[in-house]
Amino acid sequence: MHRYDLISCHDCGVLHQHRPLRSREKARCVRCRSILYRGIHPDAGRMAAITLAALFTFLIAQFFPIVELEVGGYNSSATLLGAIRVLWTEQMQLVAVVVFLFTILLPAVELGSLLYVTMSLRAGRRPPGFDHLLRAVGMARRWGMTEVLMIGILITIIKMTSLAEVVLHPGLFAFGALTIMLAIVVSFDPKTLWNIGEHLPGPRRVAQKTFKYAALVKGAPLLACHACGLVESLKYTVRHQYCARCGASLHRRRPDSVGRTWAFLLAATILYIPANLLPVMYTHSLFGKEDDTIISGVVFFWNSGSPGLAAIIFIASIVVPVAKLAALALLAWTAQRRSRWRPLQRTVLYRIVEFVGRWSMLDIFVITLTVALVRFQSLAVITAGPGALAFCAVVVLTMIASMQFDPRLIWDPIDTHGEKHA
Ligand SMILES: [Zn+2]
Ligand SMILES: [Zn+2]
Known part of the structure; x- marks a missing residue:
């Protein structure tokens, strides 16, 4: 073996x-x-082809406008980058940076690194920087949110149809195609690519001779x-x-996992209060000034005859963050007490928390696009409010909290036999 x-x-x-x-x-x-x-x-050539197609689609999605609004002779259109620039100029720099990272920079890092690595593997060699690029792919994947953005775009379009004439542009269709392609690209597991690269010539961190299974079997615990x-x-x-292969730091369990989870969880819980109380959007129109909180956005969709959309936003912006805070608190508390209670169900709960966490960004993406589109000087202008900043921070902090939690802690008190293997 x-x-x-x-x-x-x-x-x-x-x-x-x-x-x-x-x-x-x-x-x-x-x-x-x-x-x-x-x-x-694992077929590096096929992976390279699909990644290249996804990268082209990504560029089209970024450079073409997504939608255009027409109302009373005025019109406005938005690209994603243009929308982020509007947030930046409106004193929402932190939100602008977060949206830029999750929807432009990290997907670009993922696709660019994968393309470079798979093309080199196809040519039969390990490229320089192989390990760092594959680690970057894994990191970019955890934070990239193209699929959430796509749903955000659709919700914004439906919301705008009640206010103005909406014209769809190529950027929208490119984002739709990109979402589907990224779903395929996600199946290209960096661990598989590492194993392919292992047998190919090229620069490596340590000499080949240190990679011997025999070095493992000495009764020492494994990492x-x-x-x-x-x-x-x-x-x-x-x-x-x-790590002898990729250089990542190794720990038997993530250091101080429970303490750090509590810290981020506490910060997120505190910010959850202003996130819900402060306005996320201000509307200045001919009819006066109006403040919108997250819950009033839900009420708007409910009253305007879209109960389905109201339900999606309610679940993504209110149910998911609260459930996530509660679930992580339960996981951290039971791990701290070395509880033996229902480990399998707690592991499943952790997996659900990891999976749904990103969807809370939905409302932030809707706000980003709305703010960029509704800019009709004398008729109506929508700007982002401080609630959006607090809400964005809650989502990022809970995602970090769940990444700090080490799910293996759930199993440590159960099976001492596992200790010597893990
Ligand atoms: Zn490694
Ligand atoms: Zn397992």
């Missing part, structure tokens, strides 16, 4: 041996049932790299251990 054949479950830490799967088969953890890997035939999945023995002699 080769050492790359060892896989540590990212949710509970149990060690498994890799075996080849048929297409569309899934390998699940024996203890917590999380998916370890899928039976996809799994969070970035590339490599399993290594714990070295008692060094203070900080780094």
Whole structure:
């Protein structure tokens, strides 16, 4: 057995041996049932082609206007970058930076790095910077939110049809196509690419001879790299251990996981109050000035005959953040008490929290586009309010809180047998 054949479950830490799967088969953890890997035939050439197509679509989506509004002889159109620039000029620089990161920079980093890596692997070599780029892909993927933005665009369009004539532009269709392509690109697992690259010539961090399975079997506890999945023995002699393959720092459990989770959770909970009380948008129109909070946005859709949209925004902006804060508090509290209560259900809860967290950004994207589109000098102008800043901070802080939590802590008190394997 080769050492790359060892896989540590990212949710509970149990060690498994890799075996080849048929297409569309899934390998699940024996203890917590999380998916370890899928039976996809790694073909770097095919990955490069799809990534290239996605990158082209990304550029079209960024440079063409998404929608145009026409009202009483005035018209205004918006590109994503233009919308972000409007936020920036309206003293909402922090929100503008966050939206820029999640919808432009990180998807660009993901696609650009993947294209470079897959093209090189297809040509049969490991490119310089291989490890850093693959780690960047993993990081960019956790924060990139193209699919959430797409739903945000659709909600904005439906909202605008009640106010003005809406003309759809190529940017909208490009975003639709990009969302579908990114759903395919997400299946290109960096861990698979690491394993392909392992057998190819090219610069590497350490000499090939150190990669020997024999080095593992000495009874020392094992550590799994969070970035590339490599399993290594714990070295008692060094203070900080780094992955021999990709250079990420290694920990048996994330350091001070529960304490940091509590800290971010507390900050998010405090900010949740102004996020709901302060206005997220101001409307200046011929009929006067109007303040909108998150809940009044929900009421607007409900009253204007779109209960479905009202429900989507209510769930994304109110139910999800509250449920997420409560779920993370429960996870942190039970992990702190080393509780043995329902570990499988708590692991599933953690997976749900990780999966739905990003969707809370929906309202921020709707605000970004609305502010950029409704700029009819004498008729109506909508600007962002301080509530949007607080709400944006709540979403980012809860996402960080859930990333700080180490789900393997749920299993530590249950199975001492697992301790020596994980
Ligand atoms: Zn597991
Ligand atoms: Zn690694």
